[in-house]
Amino acid sequence: MKTANLMLRMLGCAIAGTCAQAAAATSVAMPATLAPEMVNDAALMTPVQAGDKGAAVLRAQILLDRARFSPGELDAAYGSNMRQAIVGFQASRGLPVSGTMDAATWAALGGDSAPVLVSMTLDVADVAGPFRPLPAGMMARSKLDALGYSSSLEALGERFHASPALLQQLNPGRDFGRAGEQLVVPAVEAATPMPVVAKVLVDRSDSTVSLLDEAGKVVAQYPASTGSEHDPLPIGDWKIKGVGKNPVFHYNPKLFWDAKAKDAKTTLAAGPNNPVGVVWVDLSKDHYGIHGTPEPSKVGKTESHGCIRLTNWSALALSQAVKPGMTATLQE
Template identity: 65%
Template sequence: MKKAFLTLLFASAFAQAQNGGLPPDLKAQVLLDRAHFSPGQIDGRYGGNMKQALLGFQRARGLPATGKVDQATLDALDDGQPLLSSYTVTDADVAGPYQPIPESMADKAKLSALTYSSVEEALGERFHASPALLKKLNPGKDFSRAGEQLMVPNVAASAPLLPAAKLVVDRSDHVLMLLDAGGKTIAQFPASTGSEHDPLPVGEWKINGVGRNPDFNYNPKLFWDAQPGEGKARIPPGPNNPVGVVWIDLSKDHYGIHGTPEPGSIGKTQSHGCIRLTNWDAALVADQVKPGFPAILQE
């Protein structure tokens, strides 16, 4: 019964969005994304990433740090813009190209590019949302038909991000924060920050540079979970590349901040010591940094 009720809520979401009638968790996620306190992949569900986004926003705005979707927080988040927007599927969306992504590095290396696997995945990344949420917002819609009208999170309504002066990664909270010259947090993103095998390299580092749509040079000697018999391989670029659409190189050898082919896993799974963000969050951070930019990695 509860599932059927939620389905009805999502089915009528576009009309409700015009007067703020979306389910509170989904409403908060869209607003947090636009405020640059990212909940990660927008999925309409309250979880650890959303809690950290709420806490970060509340602290930055001087609100009680509850980590909950309370009215004071919703009021502070409200930017007066529609929560959803209409999107028309294009011929380019339908054309792709799309392909299944193999598991092994050797098979990935045989491809010319690691493209999206489906139009649903591509549109999910464009609108910072899980494909499952897009389907709930658009029951009965054909994502593979050019001209189809879809309801999507209105993430394009974000305000410009103010200039950042420092980057801080916090392992305990699983977040990456951008701070202004006065030390105030102006943006926050969920992050996967190492593991017991490859712990986060705590310390004060700097950004060496940014590579967009990079190749990935796989060396199994650097990965504790490499499969027996694996050799070095050049993995072609694309959103499903192991480091996603951007690599932000740190002054610590072999470490960087980068995107991911699995946005739903950010903040929930371990990494190989690097800092993983969603592709869209990594791209936004890349726009803010330059060689010599300070990067503080802390417990």
């Protein structure tokens, strides 16, 4: 599909973090101690449930992520996205659906025995940038020639699916901007290739996007933001028309109920901090698509302007699994 057509369909799509009536994404205090050996050696039979934090929670989050049932941004704290990941994984494996990491759920994940935290050394490319702070507001950001990462820490967070706060806690005193620095990071690479995907299912009731195989089995699930009362999710069966990588964003304030009074039509450059992130999966419903976001911590916790918003890494994984003509069902 031509880039111009993709850009036209992006008008009216979600801008992460601008919904005035969005449910607030509350910050969670990090557990006081989170040594790597504690996480890698966390007892697999330790129950993990709502309100828990710490080593066992982080181990479960990483194992779920590697099983393609994403808990969203890794943070070592059990929240709503982690609950949906557990529920989805349990249902896919025919386990009792409880939302708790019980013995049976740990056992089902137990086939993945590789360490969940590993060491890596920053190289020159990791810290080269360019990195620069992002100004507030669409008009100010539209003046930039690229919307890249603001820091190497932010870039590493996206690379390893982790909150910057978690990376800092795993690496106290480390310099994330120095080549040669050794870090401890989550090992998020899936152990097996993505199964063949036949359909996409977007479910507003639990704020998820699932990928289904030919038999209707869920093979991957990601947390998502899926519309709002102002821009409801367009329920129905739609077709995937194409995928655009590193899209620019054409902003029209008339299509946004919460636009600033002084905003004007403008174009925002490509980059991970672009309003639709690093990828746009175009749907046959005009102006709607599945896309990334510059604010992964808010996915599944704030509203969107009607489109389906994923973390950048989840959006990339989905974009590599779908094909033009594939059905995307959007349901309540």
